[in-house]
Amino acid sequence: MMAEAIIELKSVERHYVQGPRKLTILNGADFSLKRGEMVALVAPSGSGKSTLLHTAGLLERPDAGDVILAGRACGRLSDDERTSIRRNDVGFVYQFHHLLPEFTALENIMMPQLIKGLPRKEAAERAAQLLDYMQIGKRASHRPSELSGGEQQRVAIARAVANAPLVLLADEPTGNLDPVTASYVFDALGALVRQSGLAALIATHNHELAARMDRRVTLADGKVVPLGSG
Ligand code: ADP
Ligand code: MG
Numbered sequence: 001m002m003a004e005a006i007i008e009l010k011s012v013e014r015h016y017v018q019g020p021r022k023l024t025i026l027n028g029a030d031f032s033l034k035r036g037e038m039v040a041l042v043a044p045s046g047s048g049k050s051t052l053l054h055t056a057g058l059l060e061r062p063d064a065g066d067v068i069l070a071g072r073a074c075g076r077l078s079d080d081e082r083t084s085i086r087r088n089d090v091g092f093v094y095q096f097h098h099l100l101p102e103f104t105a106l107e108n109i110m111m112p113q114l115i116k117g118l119p120r121k122e123a124a125e126r127a128a129q130l131l132d133y134m135q136i137g138k139r140a141s142h143r144p145s146e147l148s149g150g151e152q153q154r155v156a157i158a159r160a161v162a163n164a165p166l167v168l169l170a171d172e173p174t175g176n177l178d179p180v181t182a183s184y185v186f187d188a189l190g191a192l193v194r195q196s197g198l199a200a201l202i203a204t205h206n207h208e209l210a211a212r213m214d215r216r217v218t219l220a221d222g223k224v225v226p227l228g229s230g
Contacts, residue, residue: 006199007056007167008032009224011065014051025051027222028065033167033199038190040210041203042227043219049203052219053169056201057090058082070166087116091160091198093170093189097152099144105131105155106140112162123162130158133195134188150181157189161198168193168200175205182206 014026025048033039043049054060056067058074061082066075069089074082099108109127114120131137134154136147144152153173160168173189174182186209193200202213210216216227 004034005032006035006070008068009056010068012055012062013064014055015063024222029222029224031224033201035199036194036197038193038200038213040213040216041201042210042216047219050171053171053203057092057169058086088163089166091165091168093156093160093173095172095175097144097156099152099155101144104141104143108155109159109162112159116163126162130162133192134158149177150185153177153185154188161192168198170202172203
């Protein structure tokens, strides 16, 4: 293993059985992410982006091949072990924020920390810091419905990194935002990734945002390949 690789996918296969048909979505996918690296995953709808992210993030199990997180082969671990690793080492952001509506922004960011067993005070301090970092410190006591779309996504990003994961996986995180807001949210996300040394794989249809990442990959015939030449 390369010392720097935080996450590696090795010959990953994912198939879905749909009635009599077997759909092959990932077919020997190889991929690795280094610390501090931000990579765009740009591919058409239905090509397997979410499947790749879910597999990388240990939400789905590879049918063959392996996912290696911080040097540890995770593909064949028990569900409990995978959940525990995911809780500590993986942050997810989705297109829709999935924040808990009855809790404030601060509480939403505290939640994964409390689940992990951190004391309330510590969790609240970390949550407040993250909100400041995302430049929405003033929104700490707002509920999701009292936040704009861009603010909701910033809270979702802060929540995803609340437990200081090794890797951030984002599935079209700005897909629901207007271009200007998307750009601001992306700036905040990028700053966070750089500052924390996290590695990030971000599925996006936004070519302008993709161009601002370190490299771009796509999916072709179930494999991860570099996108274009530039
Ligand atoms: P993307 O995120 O790029 O739009 P997905 O990874 O969501 O692509 O899906 C890739 C393909 O796998 C699609 O054709 C989709 O219909 C199929 N698929 C995804 N999840 C399932 C599932 N649970 N069962 C059957 N087919 C699925
Ligand atoms: Mg998808």
